Amino acid sequence: MNYTENYKGVKIDVQSPSLDVSQEVQAEIRASIDKLARFTQNINALDVYFNAEGNGSKATTTIGMRVGVPGPDVFAEEKGENWIGMLKSVTDKNIRQLQKGK
Numbered sequence: 001m002n003y004t005e006n007y008k009g010v011k012i013d014v015q016s017p018s019l020d021v022s023q024e025v026q027a028e029i030r031a032s033i034d035k036l037a038r039f040t041q042n043i044n045a046l047d048v049y050f051n052a053e054g055n056g057s058k059a060t061t062t063i064g065m066r067v068g069v070p071g072p073d074v075f076a077e078e079k080g081e082n083w084i085g086m087l088k089s090v091t092d093k094n095i096r097q098l099q100k101g102k
Contacts, residue, residue, distance in 0.1 A: 007033055010043050011068075016050035025083050032091040036067060039098045044068040050083070065090040067098070074098055 045068030076093035
């Protein structure tokens with residue numbers, strides 16, 4: 001499932017080739033933009049990549065998030081099992097990068 005939307009002037013591009021993204025996860029992506037916006041007013045785009053490989057106990061799930069801002073973009077990645085928790089983690093990692101860039 002891939003989709004694009006515009007949220008508060010930020011272009012969201014979600015790529016999830018091997019699974020569907022629930023409404024709850026989509027809401028958390030929007031919440032991530034709200035949280036990131038407290039640290040920079042210049043977010044142009046947010047790209048989120050969901051990936052699940054393997055199956056059963058050997059399955060690995062990964063989220064990558066790129067925040068498009070003037071200058072170098074920031075990117076963070078997280079592996080885990082809980083999509084919402086992983087989204088919160090990559091959002092926090094990107095916030096730390098934005099704070100370092102100031």
